[in-house]
Amino acid sequence: MTTDNCTVPSIQLDATVVGAKHCYDAWRESVRAVYDVEPAADVKSTTESIKAWLLKELIFSDVSFSPQQFRHCRRLAKDSNYISLQIYKSGRCLGTAGDQTWQVAPGDVHIFDFSREFSSVASKSTVIGCLIPHEFVGYDPARHPAHIMFSGSTPVGQFLASTMFALLSQLPRVGISEADDLSNGFCSLLQGLIEPQLPPKEKERNAGEERRNDMRSYLDRNLSDPNLNVNHLCRVFNISRPSVYRYFAEHGGVAQYIVQRRLKRAYFQLASVPEFHGRVKEVAHGLGFNDAAHFSRLFRRKFGVTPKQAANLSSAGRLSRDRNQLREQSINFSQLSEWIQSI
Structure with missing residues (x-):
């Protein structure tokens, strides 16, 4: 890679x-x-x-x-x-x-x-x-x-x-x-x-189904906006709070949906770029997590590893390892699969 x-x-x-x-x-x-x-x-x-x-x-x-x-x-x-x-x-x-x-x-x-x-x-x-x-x-x-x-x-x-x-x-x-x-x-x-x-x-x-899909798509395109919440959706889509809650009830609410999508995007980003100093903090802040410690706790709870471990594990699997070693050892070419499983 x-x-x-x-x-x-x-x-x-x-x-x-x-x-x-x-x-x-x-x-x-x-x-x-x-x-x-x-x-x-x-x-x-x-x-x-x-x-x-x-x-x-x-x-x-x-x-x-x-x-x-x-x-x-x-x-x-x-x-x-x-x-x-x-x-x-x-x-x-x-x-x-x-x-x-x-x-x-x-x-x-x-x-x-x-x-x-x-x-x-x-x-x-x-x-x-x-x-x-x-x-x-x-x-x-x-x-x-x-x-x-x-x-x-x-x-x-x-x-x-x-x-x-x-x-x-x-x-x-x-x-x-x-x-x-x-x-x-x-x-x-x-x-x-x-x-x-x-x-x-x-x-x-059904108009409600279309509105729900539009809101999900909007959230996924704007996960980096720290102001995403129920009120934000109400303003953008000119819709009542009860209606927003109803559309996201199956996900545990709007806030829960946003957090889970942000965590998935964070894993995706950490797995895509080699780890460097400040990378975890950069990804967390870029996705609206202002408290790095809180972000790390949520991340570990969802994926079973810390953000830094996820980045290091990804870096360890890169195809930039020595070619002779690749030919001699059991080979694990999983980077593309990791990308796919992250989307």
């Missing part, structure tokens, strides 16, 4: 980094949070590669892999509250989800819901993609289809694909200070394209 205080975190994994002997095992470990994978041939490939960038809570990737089978099963789908956008640059894929079947061809844009099971068989392929939390684009598994496709022959498909390629080309140079704007802009574009995919009868949604 590479990162500094200026550019967004990134990962590169290929045979030049881990050695050909460990290439497939490293690939399998990296994607285990979302897929069970099996090679289509008896011989393990030595050509798998991953480049990935962490943009706020979006994970963009550029991957190449040999012919193999993918399965996103119930065990993996249990808490997978995000969608995957994929564009094949080369190769092909045949997938199934329930009674739905699809074919993936180069240039088409496919969106999959990772809260549901599906499987696929792919040829040797190169694919760009992005993992996105449901709430960032207003995706609702109860209303939206499990699979959405935009043909590469249509203006919409071409526009979305060109946006993805343009963004990926810039990610190696994107600064952390620019991450929020780029993430929000991309999600707004995608949300505008996903919403029309609803069946006609679903477009007249």
Whole structure:
């Protein structure tokens, strides 16, 4: 993994980094949070590669892999509250989800819901993609289809694909200070394209459900604001306090929802940048925790480790360790999985 205080975190994994002997095992470990994978041939490939960038809570990737089978099963789908956008640059894929079947061809844009099971068989392929939390684009598994496709022959498909390629080309140079704007802009574009995919009868949604989703999305975009509370939501959405309480009752209230989302974002940020002096305090203050000791207690209660331990554990698992040592020892390539499990 590479990162500094200026550019967004990134990962590169290929045979030049881990050695050909460990290439497939490293690939399998990296994607285990979302897929069970099996090679289509008896011989393990030595050509798998991953480049990935962490943009706020979006994970963009550029991957190449040999012919193999993918399965996103119930065990993996249990808490997978995000969608995957994929564009094949080369190769092909045949997938199934329930009674739905699809074919993936180069240039088409496919969106999959990772809260549901599906499987696929792919040829040797190169694919760009992005993992996105449901709430960032207003995706609702109860209303939206499990699979959405935009043909590469249509203006919409071409526009979305060109946006993805343009963004990926810039990610190696994107600064952390620019991450929020780029993430929000991309999600707004995608949300505008996903919403029309609803069946006609679903477009007249319950107003309360829409308002609740809008408030959750607003909170997730503004977790760094120390003034987030019930009154803040009442002003922004012109809504009564009892209504706000009702929308967040299942989460234990607005304050509890905000704290839990902030803690999750804190773990996400600590796991993404190597630990340095003052990092924990910086993350805590950046997410509205003015009392570092209180933040540490809440963090440990939720994750079982202190913020500093989480940062150190993350740093210990970086791919920057000596390559010879990587080839000789039992290898743990879990950084990408940690990113995925954090969103």
